[in-house]
Amino acid sequence: MPPAEAHEAQKRLRYDSGNSASASGGFESWGRYPTYAANIVPLHWQSDFPAVAQNLHNGILPVGLGRSYGDVCLLKDGNLLATPAMDRILAFDRDTGLLTAEAGISLAQILDFAVPRGFFLPVTPGTKYVTLGGAIANDIHGKNHHVAGTFGRHVPEFELVRSDGSVLRCSSSTNQDLYSMTIGGLGLTGLIRWATLQLKPIVSRLIDYEGIQFHGIDEFLALTEASKEIEYTVSWVDCTSTGKNFCRGVFMQGDHSTRRAPLKPSPEPKLVFPFDAPGFALNHLSVAAFNTLFFHKQMKKSVVTLQDYEPFFYPLDKVLHWNRMYGKSGLLQFQYVIPWNNARAGTVAILTEVAKSGLASFLAVLKAFGDVPSPGVMSFPRPGITLALDFPIKPDKSFPLFERLADMTREFGGRLYPAKDAAMTAAQFQAFYPQWEQLARFRDPMITSSFWERVTGDQPSL
Structure with missing residues (x-):
């Protein structure tokens, strides 16, 4: 150099x-x-x-x-x-x-x-x-x-x-x-x-992007199957709605554009979440309203466009300290992967349990993991479906819900992501990662x- x-x-x-x-x-x-x-x-x-x-x-x-x-x-x-x-x-x-x-x-x-x-x-x-x-x-x-x-x-x-x-x-x-x-x-x-x-x-900062609305887990799975040749795929899912809107979401996919364009560094973010939001700000009603607006902000079922890589990969990074929106008590994230043989049933069961709980996550991310092996013995991903949910901490509700969801994940043969965890029990972790003794x-x-x-x-x- x-x-x-x-x-x-x-x-x-x-x-x-x-x-x-x-x-x-x-x-x-x-x-x-x-x-x-x-x-x-x-x-x-x-x-x-x-x-x-x-x-x-x-x-x-x-x-x-x-x-x-x-x-x-x-x-x-x-x-x-x-x-x-x-x-x-x-x-x-x-x-x-x-x-x-x-x-x-x-x-x-x-x-x-x-x-x-x-x-x-x-x-x-x-x-x-x-x-x-x-x-x-x-x-x-x-x-x-x-x-x-x-x-x-x-x-x-x-x-x-x-x-x-x-x-x-x-x-x-x-x-x-x-x-x-x-x-x-x-x-x-x-x-x-x-x-x-x-x-x-790469030859451009741009992503060839497509956003596709879906209704239900089966549409999500069909889109996942159809997009195997596309490099980047992820979905936002509404975990508050029930009935005909249960598991609706937006499937987002893209590849690095081959259209040559200037390759410049990103500007530093200027927006800052200025204070700790009050504990009541994120509740089932406010999150449900947000989810409805987010789903319908895309006026058509499918939108194709060019998008800079920053909003595609890092939409939340443009707001510094965004974790303050969850209040002083903080937030918990729950992320599982369930293998393909139980992935559909497990995802439906867990989303149903979340909807019943009265707690709500507006940062709900649904994605399929592939079968590319990791060199890491303790690596979290495995072939199947992964779902990540963020919840504001409400001690009387959040921790009992997380224990139930972790037990359900275990029953469906899945495991949780240690990097996102603050509530997993010792028994759950050791069942998810029997190789922990090797790491020890x-x-x-x-x-x-x-x-x-x-x-x-x-x-x-x-």
Whole structure:
């Protein structure tokens, strides 16, 4: 990489994504629940760890931008090793699209570097405010899982440092066990210093987009079957309506446009959700009204257009601190995947249970996962249907509902996504992920998280 490009790549592009700092100066997950005190230790250089860990007690946990929804990125009364200052691009090959960067760099920063050079992320979640290390640790997925699989499939190599000072290059052929346990390993196997990511070429910021209204699960399944050759597919679904409008939604699909257009970085977002909404603002009536308006904002059954990639992939990122709309109590997200043999029945049963509960989610996302395998032992996706639901926290209703939904998911042979969880029981987690005992053997002795302790009882070696 020429020196001028290297200098540009290493600029600090700071985005106030509203992810980590709580009112008390602590560290929050995106769901803002649970709330735990912790000692935050910023890492600035790759050499900072494990030296800083020698004088720390009560366990450590590497964290990025805190966009996990529950306690995967929290450690009660422990030490959080914050990585966002480790955001340097180390190498880039224009011919192959291979990019090597420190693990604290965000996907937003990678996009700002890669898009003007004609490259895009191989897999992206619904927010770009995720670090490279966090994307690996949670083996994130996106709208193209059915063709590209998970993020970890596109990370050929990374460097892992353990608390004992050992530094290990990990790939599918070197330190293979740690490679497969770190991808989707919830940040528990060590600190990722840097990683190599295979980017994909593009010639435009534009997406060839089509939005299609559907009524019911069978129409959704038919659209899913018909769109197998389209790279990106996802659906918004109305989880409040019953009767003839039960499981209505909008199926959204698209490919990177082949129409050449200027490749510019995205502008920084300017909208900010200014305050914590009152607890009564999101209720069944208000969400039902929103869902009706959202469904009918598309005047025709099918709309075909060109769309910039920002609103297609990251519609919520344009509003900073959007999690405040759920109020001070925060939000819970519930995301399952149910395998194909039970996917239709399980989805209908769970949506029916949600509609009966009186709680409502207007950020309800329905999608099919494909059969592209992940290199990660603990990876969440599997072939079937995944549904993600956001709910404001109402303690007397939310947690009993989540326990029922998790039990139903288990009965239908599915599992929940740890990166989105704040309520899964130990019995549920261990049934969903029997391979957790394998991860426990590879866990760094000093590293733990509130999630891990909650669902396994496993404690750090101090």
